[in-house]
Amino acid sequence: MSxxxxxxxxxPTGPLHLGGIRTALYNYLFAKxxxxxxxxxxxxxxxxxxxxxxxxxxxxxxxWCKIEPDEGVGYGGLYLPYYQSQRGxxxxxxxxxxxxxxxxxxxxxxxxxxxxxxxxxxxRGLTFSYNASMRIxxxxxxxxxxxxxxxxxxxxxxxxxxxxxxxxxxxKIHDMIRGTILVNTDHLDDKILLKxxxxxxxxxxxxxxxxxxxITHVIRGEEWLPSMSLHILLYRAFGWNxxxxxxxxxxxxxxxxxxxxxxxxxxxxxxxFPLKWVVPETKKTIQGYRELxxxxxxxxxxxxxxxxxxxxxxEIFSLQELKDSFSLENINKSGMVFNLxxxxxxxxxxxxxxxxxxxxxxxxxxxxxxxxxEKDYLWKVIHLTIDRIHFIHEIWEHSFYFFVSPSSYESxxxxxxxxxxxxxxxxxxxxxxxxxxPFTSENLRFLFETxxxxxxxxxxxxxxxxxxxxxGSDLFIILEMLGKKESIQxxxxxxxxxxEKIF
Numbered sequence: 001m002s003x004x005x006x007x008x009x010x011x012p013t014g015p016l017h018l019g020g021i022r023t024a025l026y027n028y029l030f031a032k033x034x035x036x037x038x039x040x041x042x043x044x045x046x047x048x049x050x051x052x053x054x055x056x057x058x059x060x061x062x063x064w065c066k067i068e069p070d071e072g073v074g075y076g077g078l079y080l081p082y083y084q085s086q087r088g089x090x091x092x093x094x095x096x097x098x099x100x101x102x103x104x105x106x107x108x109x110x111x112x113x114x115x116x117x118x119x120x121x122x123x124r125g126l127t128f129s130y131n132a133s134m135r136i137x138x139x140x141x142x143x144x145x146x147x148x149x150x151x152x153x154x155x156x157x158x159x160x161x162x163x164x165x166x167x168x169x170x171x172k173i174h175d176m177i178r179g180t181i182l183v184n185t186d187h188l189d190d191k192i193l194l195k196x197x198x199x200x201x202x203x204x205x206x207x208x209x210x211x212x213x214x215i216t217h218v219i220r221g222e223e224w225l226p227s228m229s230l231h232i233l234l235y236r237a238f239g240w241n242x243x244x245x246x247x248x249x250x251x252x253x254x255x256x257x258x259x260x261x262x263x264x265x266x267x268x269x270x271x272x273f274p275l276k277w278v279v280p281e282t283k284k285t286i287q288g289y290r291e292l293x294x295x296x297x298x299x300x301x302x303x304x305x306x307x308x309x310x311x312x313x314x315e316i317f318s319l320q321e322l323k324d325s326f327s328l329e330n331i332n333k334s335g336m337v338f339n340l341x342x343x344x345x346x347x348x349x350x351x352x353x354x355x356x357x358x359x360x361x362x363x364x365x366x367x368x369x370x371x372x373x374e375k376d377y378l379w380k381v382i383h384l385t386i387d388r389i390h391f392i393h394e395i396w397e398h399s400f401y402f403f404v405s406p407s408s409y410e411s412x413x414x415x416x417x418x419x420x421x422x423x424x425x426x427x428x429x430x431x432x433x434x435x436x437x438p439f440t441s442e443n444l445r446f447l448f449e450t451x452x453x454x455x456x457x458x459x460x461x462x463x464x465x466x467x468x469x470x471x472g473s474d475l476f477i478i479l480e481m482l483g484k485k486e487s488i489q490x491x492x493x494x495x496x497x498x499x500e501k502i503f
Contacts, residue, residue, distance in 0.1 A: 002216065003035075003036060003037070003216070004030065004031055004034040004035070004036025004037070004216050004217060005031075005036055005037045005039065005213065005214050005215050005216050005217075006027040006028075006030055006031050006036065006037070006038055006039065006215065006216070006217050006218075006219055007027065007038075007039040007040070007041050007072070007209075007210070007213065007215055007218075008023060008024040008027050008028075008038070008039070008040055008041070008069075009040075009041040009042070009043050009206065009209075010024075010042070010043065010058055011042075011043045011044065011046065011049070011054075012042060012044050012050055012051060012054035012055045012058065013046065013049040013050060013051050013054060014051045014054055014277075015054065015057050015061075015273050015274075015275070015277040015288075016057070016058055016061050016273070016274060017260055017261070017272045017273055018251050018260060018272050018273075018274075018303065018306070018338065019221060019248075019250065019251045019259070019260060021061055021062075021065065021067075021274050021303065022248070022251065022303050022304075022306060022307065023219065023220060023221055023248060024062060024065075024067050025065065025067055025300060025303055025304060026219055026248060026304075026307075026308070026326070026328075026331075027219045028067045028068075029304070029322055029323055029326035030217065030219060030326060030328060031070075032323040032326075033323055033324065033325075033326050033327070036216075037070045037071060038067075038068075038069050038070050039069060039070065039071050039072045039077070039082070039213060039215075040062070040069040040071075040072030040073045040074065040075065040082065041072055041073065041082045041083075041084070041209065041213075042055060042058075042073050042082060042083045042084065042085075043084050043202065043205070043206070044083055044084055044085045045084045045085055045199045045200060045201075045202075045205060046199075047085070051280060052280065053278075053280075055073070057275065057277065059073070059074055060275060061274045061275055064274065064275065064290055064296050065274065065296055065299065065300050066296060066297075066300070066319060067300075079212060079213045084200070084205050084209065087205070087208075087209065088198070088199070088200065090208060090212070091194075091200035091204055091205055091208055092194075092200075094204075094208050094238065095161060095193060095194055095200070095204060097238070098161075098163070098193070098237055098238070099161065101237070102164065103163065103164055103237040104161050104162060104163050104164055104193055104237075105135075105140050105141045105142050105161070105162055105164055105190075106140060106141040106149065106152070106153070106159045106160075106161055107130075107135075107138070107139070107140040107141075107159060107160050107161070107162050107190075107192075108139045108140060108152055108157050108158070108159045109138055109139045109140070110158070113139070114128075114130075117138075129189045130162065130189050130190050131165065131167070131186075131188065131189045131190060132165060132166075132167035132186070132190075133167070135162075135190060140162070142164075158196045159196065160192045160193075160194060160195055160196050161192070161193050161194035162190040162191065162192055162193065163190055163191050163192075163193050163203070163230065163233070163234065163237075164190060165185050165188045165189070165190050165230075165233065166185060166233075167185055167186050168185065168186060169184075169185040170182060170183070170184055170185075171183040171184075171185060171229050171232065171233075173228060173229060173232050173245075174244075174245075175225070175228065175245050175246060175247055176217075176244055176245065176246040176328045176329070177246050177247060177248070177249075177328060177329075177331050177333060178225070178247060178333055181228070181229075183229040185229075185233075188229060188230065191203055191230055203227060203230055203231065203234065204234070206231070207231055207234045207235060207238070210243060211235070211238070211240050215243050216243050216244065217243055217244045217245075217246065218231075218243050218244070218245050218246070219246045219248065219328070220245075220246075220247060220248065221247065221248050221250070222247045222248060222249055222250050222335075223250070224247060225247040228245055228247070231245075246328045246331070248307060248331065249307050249331070249332050249333060249334055249335045249336055250335040250336075251306060251307070251335065251336055251338055252335040252336060252337045252338065253337075253338070254270065254337055254338050254339065254340070259335065260272050260338065270338060270340040270343075271286075271287055271288055271289055271292060273286060273287075273288040273289070274288050274289050274290065274299065275288035275289070275290050275291070276288040276290070276291045289343075292391070293347070293390075293391035293392060293393050293394075294343070294347050294391070295347060295350045295351070295354070297318070297319065297350055298346045298347040298349070298350040298351075299343075299346075299347075300319060300322070301315075301316060301317055301322070301346055301350075302342065302343050302346040302347075304317065304322050304326070305317075306336050306338065307331055307332050307336045308326065308330055308331050308332070309330045309331075309332065310325050310330065311330055315346075316346075316349050316350075344390045345390075347390050347391060348389070348390045351386065351389065351390065351391065351392065352386060354392065355379075355382055355386070357392055358382050358386070358392055358395055359375070359378055359379070359382065361392050361393070361395060361396070362378050362381065362382070362395065362396070362399075363378070365396050366403060369403075369404070371403055371404070373403065377402075377481070380481065381399050381402045381481075382395070382399075384399070384473040384474070384477065385398050385399045385473065388473075398471075398472075401466060401467045401468065401472060401478070402478070402481055402482070405486075405489070405490050405493060406466075406467060406468025406490070406493075407468075408468060409464065409468045409469075409494065409497065410464075410468060410469040410470070413460075413464060413469070413470060414464075414497075414498075417461065417464070417498065418498050418501045418502055419498075419502060420502065422461065422498055423495055423498055423499065425457075425458065425461060426461060426465065426491050426494070426495050427495070429452075429458060429461070429462060429491065430488055430491045430492070432447060432451065432452075433479075433484060433487060433488055433491075434484070434488065436484070439479070439480060439483060439484040440480055441474070441476035441477050441479065441480040442476075444476040444479050444480065445476045448476075459475055462475055462479070462491075463475050463478075464494070465490050465491045465493070465494045466478055466479070466482065466487065466490050
């Protein structure tokens with residue numbers, strides 16, 4: 001394969017969502033797999049939709065995911081500038097060639113005139129399209145003499161420039177993911193290349209930029225698949241060889257109601273942004289994966305497999321392994337439903353390799369409470385807890401009872417046991433604990449198996465006394481780690497709470 005050059009070209013119109021950052025990741029992995037170049041370009045021509053801080057958000061997201069561009073915005077390169085808003089003269093130069101060679105034309109129809117046409121057609125149950133059969137009836141340079149055209153241009157009339165689609169042609173185009181696609185040009189309309197404000201549209205700007213920057217593969221979202229035939233025709237009109245195209249499947253909502261969208265990001269029951277985003281209009285903060293405690297390597301691993309099948313049972317891939325294994329041919333054609341449980345599972349797998357970080361987190365929690373425990377004790381707590389959590393911050397919630405007595409008790413079970421018989425049972429258990437020596441999990445387990453009747457209920461009482469709920473690690477290990485004195489004290493604590501409730 002010749003020197004691979006791919007680009008990620010987001011618009012600074014808000015934060016990247018899962019689909020956007022996955023597109024960046026797949027471009028990056030494809031480039032690295034083939035020893036190529038990954039370029040970051042900014043499609044910032046639509047100033048009406050520009051959102052402050054979007055660009056810095058994009059750059060920070062790529063940095064967090066360790067998706068490092070080789071050139072482009074923030075990195076420099078041979079094809080400056082990498083902002084489309086700074087490349088207007090380039091677009092106008094190449095557009096003039098299309099006009100001169102008859103591949104494009106001026107259109108002077110007003111918005112109101114086109115709106116009236118659409119309504120007229122709609123009233124007749126038809127769809128209006130500015131295409132080959134319709135353009136001969138509309139106000140454009142194809143229907144004007146040179147003198148009439150010069151008058152319109154010199155008088156300051158508002159206009160757009162449209163691409164002239166040749167009718168009656170059957171295009172056979174190839175997508176690296178979807179295979180061969182047949183398109184009849186009779187079904188294509190004459191897309192606008194230059195807007196009335198003088199700005200190039202996506203279609204013109206991207207085609208020119210991709211050619212000048214020597215892009216070999218265009219890897220982008222499925223939403224651009226309908227534009228592929230237009231872009232192929234633009235390349236042909238310029239006399240350029242097109243890059244190869246690959247259109248990625250959509251990431252779908254887990255309720256089956258369409259694709260994810262940043263426009264209603266706070267309506268989903270799962271995060272769709274890599275990093276938190278503050279909505280400019282409302283100042284509302286929408287949490288991202290980073291702030292929720294996901295590791296970047298787990299997030300990237302999860303995202304890579306959200307549409308790509310590595311062809312093996314293995315699911316945990318380092319970034320280097322992803323670079324080595326990735327291929328466009330193994331990307332699914334159909335949309336992928338996002339699964340938050342699976343995302344959490346990925347984070348859990350990486351959490352198991354983060355025991356030092358868990359240790360540091362526990363140290364800080366204990367220091368804030370002026371508590372000190374030996375490192376060996378903390379390692380035991382981590383070992384007992386790690387299979388129950390998905391995030392570093394969850395370890396305190398699942399292990400606090402190893403360090404501090406419960407400050408409250410889960411209300412439904414507490415109310416259930418609030419009677420005199422519970423106090424009698426707890427008093428018996430407390431006395432049994434006092435007689436055990438050495439106070440080990442093995443001896444405690446033997447005691448319960450040989451001397452305790454109604455084991456299930458008594459074990460629940462013990463656990464509830466020690467933890468404050470019915471959850472937690474192995475009961476006998478909890479008892480051993482807390483020790484005889486602390487275990488008995490916690491039983492006395494709940495006995496006191498029950499007495500205050502019933503007497």
